[in-house]
Amino acid sequence: MSDKIEHQGVIESIADGHVRVSIMQVAACSECKAKALCTSSESKEKFIDVYGHYADRYRVGDSVKVCGSLTMGKRAVRYAFVWPTVMVLLVCFVLRGVLELSEALTLGAMLLIVVAYFAVGYLNRDRLSRDFAFWIE
Secondary structure, eight states: OOSEEEEEEEEEEEETTEEEEEEEEEOGGGGOTTTTTOSOOOEEEEEEEEESOOTTTOOTTOEEEEEEEHHHHHHHHIIIIIHHHHHHHHHHIIIIIISOOOHHHHHHHHHHHHHHHHHHHHHTHHHHHHHSOOEEO
């Protein structure tokens, strides 16, 4: 089993120390032989920013393989899904179960927690972009 996540993509732009790669994200069923008859198959174009000095090796339009570590993917899932869910459930348990507040107040507090969590993540996006770095092979 590989310890990295790989995506094939095409270089869209190259700037000073920055490469923007376009990848086609496809649904899991996109390889199915019956996908022409199925309406659930879909694909979306995504962009990945790769930082590093690749300008001397690649040109716009080149096909490349963008890689990230598997642990980075697992950490991203924890940051995006696990921690917010745990926080919401904890707030719900404390406010509704222990303090016996109304449902409306509990729902408002849960919404506020989620907004605050992702706002802090947005404010720390520069640090997070360094933690979640991709490279080109």
